[in-house]
Structure formats: structure tokens, C-alpha cells
Amino acid sequence: MAPLAFIQCIFYAYLSGELESVRHFSAHEMTLIRLGALFVNGVLAFGLNVVSFTACSRVGAVGMSVAGNVKQALTILSAVAIFDLTITKTNAVGISLTLVGGAWYAMVELREKRLRRRRR
Template sequence: MDRAMVSVPFHQVVRSTTPLFTTFLFRVMFNRTFSTETYLSLVPIIFGVTIATYGDFTFTDLGFILTFLGVILAALKTIVTNKMMTGSLALSFWEILRRMSPLACLQSILYALFTGELMAFRDFLRDELFAGTARFTPLPFLLVMLGNGTLAFALNVSSFSTNKIAGALTMTVCANIKQCLTIVLGGLLFDVHLSAMNMWGILITVAGGAIYSFVELDSKRKNKERAAAVAAAAAANHPNGTAEPIARA
């Protein structure tokens, strides 16, 4: 709904701020902070997407509100999904899909009903698909729907699996890089003209993604070294190799 009230460049630029909202929600909900290097590495990623998608920024008041609300919900969904798979619940992506798919289906049907899309689909079935026209026949339509559903299922499986392994913030960073990949594929497949500013934006975003990856890998390496040092110190203090339990007050 929000994309009908805002221009595509504005929507993409606002969506590029999802990593910032993700870090903010992590701080508010779990009191978790990231290193200064991680915060700084997000700057070229967001700035690069802004340049790569720069265009006519138009929006309505409601579209502006809905777009930012969508960004907040996208960040929240990524965080909650990660916690459901890595926290105390430790759900698999199969379990999440099994529980959420019926609710998502119901939500989509209600939304289609309220927006008139369901009635338009009924008219399509009556006037075109089953009217015997040469443009649409049932079998190709069913194959297209099956292919679309299969791709959607594969997308959810890969998204949940990656979220569990890489983390919520990394998922939002990859989403920004995906926007640049979409622009490049549009130029290759559909001969979309890319200006010098667009190309510079893509390069800056990719460079920012590389910096972010280096920072995160270095942070994980330091955390492992710190944990190993603590374990070694504990073992040195206790010759039997086991740490004494801490007495509770």
C-alpha cells in the first residue's frame, strides 16, 4: 500500500535505513550495542544505496508514515525471527513456517478483500482464464502460480536459515546490497540506463558491505580469543581443570 503513495526512489532510500532501526531496536529491546566500527561501516552502505537509487522523491503524508512504519516492522520482524531460532525457543525454520503460513495466508486474503484485489481476481477467472481466450489458459496459469509459490517458499527457507546463522543486522545489510544487485540486473536484463551516480552508489554500497563483513569477522575473532583467554585463566587457577562453582548469596 505504501508504494502506491510514494515514489520508488523514496521508498528504496527509506528502506535502506533498516540497519539503523535494527541497531536501535536491539538497544531498546535487549540493551545490546555494537562496536563503533560496526556503526561506522553502516554509513557507506546506506549512503551508497541513497545515491544508487536517487531520483524523484515524492510522497503523501500517509505514504511517508506507512513507509517508515514498514521499515520499523521489517527490522522488528528480522530481530524477532532471529531470537525465535537462537533464543530459548530454538525453533527451526520449518516450525516457524508451519505456524506462520496459515496466519499469513489469512492476512493476505483479508487484505485482498479490503483493497478489491479479490474481486478483480474473480473477474479475471470468469472473464479471461475460463472464458476460452487464447491469451490465458488454466494449465499455464497453474504452473505460474506453482512456480511463484515454490520461489516464495525457497525465499523464506533461505531467509530464515541465513538469519539464524548470520544474525539480524547482517540480514538488513544484505538487503541493502540486494537493492544494488536489483539495479544491476535491471540494467543487464531490461536495458535500464544507469547513470554515473547510480554506478558510484553501487560501488560505495558494495565497498561498505565488504567493510562491514571485515569488521564483523574481526569482532567474532576477538570474542573467541577473549573467551579462550578467560577459559585458560580459569583452568590455570584450578589445577584440576574445572572451575569451582560460585556460591550464591
């Protein structure tokens, strides 16, 4: 699937003129610092994918979905704290339900794992 997606991306980049912009940037504006930053970005993205695939194989699809929802709720709470934002009561209830649901899911999963270990 990835080779087909690559071909499609290159095709659309050519049609939109984006490839010419990349050629111009790489010929006239690329510096060693920018190249290093691009390399570090690629290494971090690769590492993130490795961690994500490892976590998904150990936790499962449902656990990853629950973790994603909890992450979104915590991101919103962080933004509220950092940027001094206000949220409505409905937002607060939704965030609370998400966090309580995530904790409940974790508790049930932990209990089931302990039961499986005892049965062995």
C-alpha cells in the first residue's frame, strides 16, 4: 500500500507545482542546520512509529483507542491550564467522563490480567 500512496503523492505534488517548490528550496535555501533539523525530525518520527506499533501490539486496538481519547482530554486540560482558557460545564462533563472511563477501563483490564495470571 505504501508504494501506491507514494506514487499518488508524487503525482499530486507534480500537478500542484509543489515539486518545483521543493527543487527551488533545496537548491537555494537549504542549509546544514535545516538539513540537520529535517534529519532529527525524521528520526523522531521513526521512533514515534516504532513506539506506537510496539504499544499497539501489547495493548490492542481498544486500549489504544481509549488511550487516544484520554490523551485528547488531557491535552484540552493542559491547554486550559497553560493558556488560561475557560470551558463550559458541558465540556467539563465530557472531559470528566472521558477520564473516568479511561481509568475504569484500565482498572478492568488490570483485574482481568491478574485473573488470567492466577489461572495459569
